[in-house]
Amino acid sequence: MTDTLTSREDTHELLRFATAGSVDDGKSTLIGRLLFDSKALFDDQWDAVEAVSAGRGDEYTDLALLTDGLRSEREQGITIDVAYRYFSTPERKFIIADTPGHIQYTRNMVTGASTADLALILVDARKGLVEQSRRHAFLCSLLRVPHMVLCVNKMDLVDYDEAVFKKIENEFKAFATKLEVPDLTVIPISALKGDNVVNRSENMPWFQGPSLLHHLEKVHIASDRNLVDVRFPVQHVIRPHSNDNHDFRGYAGQVASGVMKPGDEVMVLPSGFTSRIASIETADGPLEEAFPPLSVTVRLEDELDVSRGDMLCRPGNQARVSQDIEAMVCWMDESRPLKLRGKYAIKHTTADVRAIVKDVQYQLDVNTLHRDEAATELKLNEIGRVTLRTTKPLLCDDYRRNRATGGFIIIDESDNRTVGAGIIV
Amino acid sequence: MSDYRISHIAALEAEAIFIFREVAATCQRPVLLFSGGKDSIVMLHLAQKAFAPAPIPFPVMHVDTGQNFAEVIEYRDRRVAETGVQLLVASVQDAIDRGMVTEPPDGTRNRIQTPVLLEAAEKYQFDALFGGARRDEEKARAKERVFSFRDDFGQWDPKNQRPELWNLYNGRVHPGEQIRVFPLSNWTELDVWRYIGAEDIPLPDVYFASEREVVDRGGMLYAVNEFIRPREGEEVFSEKIRYRTVGDATLTAGVRSDATTIDEIIDEVAATRITERGATRGDDKTSEAAMEDRKREGYF
Ligand SMILES: Nc1nc2c(ncn2[C@@H]2O[C@H](COP(=O)(O)OP(=O)(O)O)[C@@H](O)[C@H]2O)c(=O)[nH]1
Numbered sequence: 024m025t026d027t028l029t030s031r032e033d034t035h036e037l038l039r040f041a042t043a044g045s046v047d048d049g050k051s052t053l054i055g056r057l058l059f060d061s062k063a064l065f066d067d068q069w070d071a072v073e074a075v076s077a078g079r080g081d082e083y084t085d086l087a088l089l090t091d092g093l094r095s096e097r098e099q100g101i102t103i104d105v106a107y108r109y110f111s112t113p114e115r116k117f118i119i120a121d122t123p124g125h126i127q128y129t130r131n132m133v134t135g136a137s138t139a140d141l142a143l144i145l146v147d148a149r150k151g152l153v154e155q156s157r158r159h160a161f162l163c164s165l166l167r168v169p170h171m172v173l174c175v176n177k178m179d180l181v182d183y184d185e186a187v188f189k190k191i192e193n194e195f196k197a198f199a200t201k202l203e204v205p206d207l208t209v210i211p212i213s214a215l216k217g218d219n220v221v222n223r224s225e226n227m228p229w230f231q232g233p234s235l236l237h238h239l240e241k242v243h244i245a246s247d248r249n250l251v252d253v254r255f256p257v258q259h260v261i262r263p264h265s266n267d268n269h270d271f272r273g274y275a276g277q278v279a280s281g282v283m284k285p286g287d288e289v290m291v292l293p294s295g296f297t298s299r300i301a302s303i304e305t306a307d308g309p310l311e312e313a314f315p316p317l318s319v320t321v322r323l324e325d326e327l328d329v330s331r332g333d334m335l336c337r338p339g340n341q342a343r344v345s346q347d348i349e350a351m352v353c354w355m356d357e358s359r360p361l362k363l364r365g366k367y368a369i370k371h372t373t374a375d376v377r378a379i380v381k382d383v384q385y386q387l388d389v390n391t392l393h394r395d396e397a398a399t400e401l402k403l404n405e406i407g408r409v410t411l412r413t414t415k416p417l418l419c420d421d422y423r424r425n426r427a428t429g430g431f432i433i434i435d436e437s438d439n440r441t442v443g444a445g446i447i448v
Numbered sequence: 449m450s451d452y453r454i455s456h457i458a459a460l461e462a463e464a465i466f467i468f469r470e471v472a473a474t475c476q477r478p479v480l481l482f483s484g485g486k487d488s489i490v491m492l493h494l495a496q497k498a499f500a501p502a503p504i505p506f507p508v509m510h511v512d513t514g515q516n517f518a519e520v521i522e523y524r525d526r527r528v529a530e531t532g533v534q535l536l537v538a539s540v541q542d543a544i545d546r547g548m549v550t551e552p553p554d555g556t557r558n559r560i561q562t563p564v565l566l567e568a569a570e571k572y573q574f575d576a577l578f579g580g581a582r583r584d585e586e587k588a589r590a591k592e593r594v595f596s597f598r599d600d601f602g603q604w605d606p607k608n609q610r611p612e613l614w615n616l617y618n619g620r621v622h623p624g625e626q627i628r629v630f631p632l633s634n635w636t637e638l639d640v641w642r643y644i645g646a647e648d649i650p651l652p653d654v655y656f657a658s659e660r661e662v663v664d665r666g667g668m669l670y671a672v673n674e675f676i677r678p679r680e681g682e683e684v685f686s687e688k689i690r691y692r693t694v695g696d697a698t699l700t701a702g703v704r705s706d707a708t709t710i711d712e713i714i715d716e717v718a719a720t721r722i723t724e725r726g727a728t729r730g731d732d733k734t735s736e737a738a739m740e741d742r743k744r745e746g747y748f
Contacts, residue, residue: 037456
């Protein structure tokens with residue numbers, strides 16, 4: 024118990040990462056190993072897995088069983104939905120969005136990548152890059168995941184051969200230059216044997232880079248946030264109506280981007296009225312500054328009519344106010360495709376609006392990046408560029424500049440299902 | 449905070465507060481499930497912080513099995529009085545008396561909580577129910593959404609969940625349907641304890657170690673009380689235990705412990721090697737898929 028003090032201090036930073044790989048590339052084994060080696064696994068979980076593995080007659084305990092979730096998946100031996108896993112090291116707390124790699128599950132990859140700081144893509148060293156590896160990389164770049172790691176797995180099966188690794192690395196880097204991948208790291212590993220997962224491998228002295236875990240612990244994420252453009256979508260108006268707080272009127276929300284301070288001049292969108300920040304309140308007392316991802320309550324010096332769905336910005340740096348939205352849309356519904364002239368509900372920041380599809384400009388083949396301009400609809404897992412006209416203006420930015428104000432979801436009003444995700448371009 | 453970094457606990461708190469506010473702003477009739485257990489205590493604390501200085505804008509509800517630790521009920525009532533929140537009690541005993549549910553022969557009431565919960569939700573027309581479940585608790589939970597849709601029968605269909613992207617939660621429902629909302633989704637047991645420590649949140653005494661008369665059932669230590677009587681041939685002995693969870697008093701086992709303060713608990717939890725459910729919940733041991741089945745039926 025030498026680290027009793029560190030275990031109590033909550034100074035860890037949070038890193039969210041999404042994993043992607045084709046079936047059998049070793050994703051479950053890798054996650055199992057990260058959990059196991061970081062001691063995030065408990066004895067009873069381990070015992071259960073050992074028992075199943077022994078019962079099946081496996082030669083070694085199958086780490087992949089640790090992450091096998093639902094019964095239907097166990098029966099089919101596949102993963103059908105995004106699952107979230109947690110582990111921490113003395114450096115960081117990690118949230119893994121474990122997304123299945125089958126072709127029909129682009130939806131899940133997009134979901135997992137939407138909140139990820141980092142994407143981890145796996146390939147099998149024996150097979151090299153496959154169509155799916157390219158698709159995963161494309162989706163992560165589309166969702167603007169700031170950091171990407173390609174793990175070349177099963178190096179033990181290619182004699183830890185540097186040439187095999189180099190070939191895959193070069194091929195992937197060549198492909199990645201066509202995408203916008205801000206930060207790419209390529210690591211040769213064996214998830215099964217543990218090479219370069221937690222510790223640097225002695226089997227690959229030719230590799231000078233960090234182990235995967237070391238990279239996950241050290242990769243610099245603080246500056247990934249947009250601290251420049253003040254965007255504060257108003258979530259809820261707090262008015263206590265009590266004698267003690269009779270005049271209190273505060274705008275509750277989570278800072279989407281930028282840094283806000285008391286005294287700052289702000290503009291309310293869409294009305295365009297301006298005021299100054301009187302104070303930034305929390306239950307623990309007022310703050311001198313607020314920045315993402317803090318949830319705060321902002322009070323203004325002037326009494327303005329501000330409600331949910333409005334946004335606070337700086338007068339000299341405003342979000343776009345527009346009813347004509349150009350977006351890349353990923354369709355997520357199996358029952359009905361997105362249709363030209365279709366009407367949908369949109370949820371964007373804290374605003375709910377309705378929209379009509381004015382144009383489907385093209386459908387994008389995520390493997391070849393070929394554009395099919397004849398398309399008039401988008402089916403499940405298809406991605407395309409569409410033009411929307413909304414009933415009320417969205418207060419938005421390009422997704423590439425601001426993930427929090429550039430993304431939206433599409434809802435089918437007949438059954439309330441989330442049927443698509445959009446990225447404003 | 450000069451480099452604009454925050455700890456992961458602060459990030460989790462900000463996320464939970466955002467979720468509470470989102471529900472309050474978009475759902476018609478939310479309710480917070482409150483049992484007096486530590487996760488629901490943290491939930492109530494977060495709800496208070498989310499709306500301060502205004503009061504919590506929704507009631508809390510206890511689905512009461514009638515088999516409670518007395519300290520926990522006292523704690524529940526004290527917290528309710530302090531916060532001024534409205535408490536609704538959905539009584540399992542009452543449902544048994546009315547013949548709405550039948551008590552299982554083994555006397556455990558966890559499973560029959562579900563219809564009682566669903567009945568109360570219908571009666572009060574709740575469209576959003578906050579629960580304190582975490583994804584680290586169990587395999588089926590790992591795939592649960594933060595906003596988890598339930599149909600008219602309160603059922604969960606894991607194959608038909610709404611995709612959840614960014615922080616854009618879809619809480620739309622038709623009348624009769626509900627959203628279960630889990631603001632602690634991304635917390636681990638250790639995060640909950642650290643938060644309790646950091647925020648100095650008081651807890652019922654059962655969470656701290658004390659000498660109790662216990663029986664050993666299949667390696668689990670159950671304190672002898674009005675619900676747990678020694679069976680034929682069972683040895684009663686004295687042991688210092690505390691509870692990691694406090695559910696139904698007939699089902700919840702304690703763990704050997706010397707921890708009498710939050711800091712000592714955190715140290716023990718950080719070093720522990722057995723999951724919370726594995727260590728203390730008799731009901732989940734039954735089968736690998738027990739939780740998944742119960743969730744499909746409408747359990748939290
Ligand atoms: N030799 C070797 N086998 C591996 C490695 N990683 C995974 N495997 C095996 O590859 C198979 C598929 O792995 P799994 O983790 O289930 O793949 P997933 O479908 O991507 O989750 C299993 O039999 C693993 O034991 C590795 O690094 N080396």
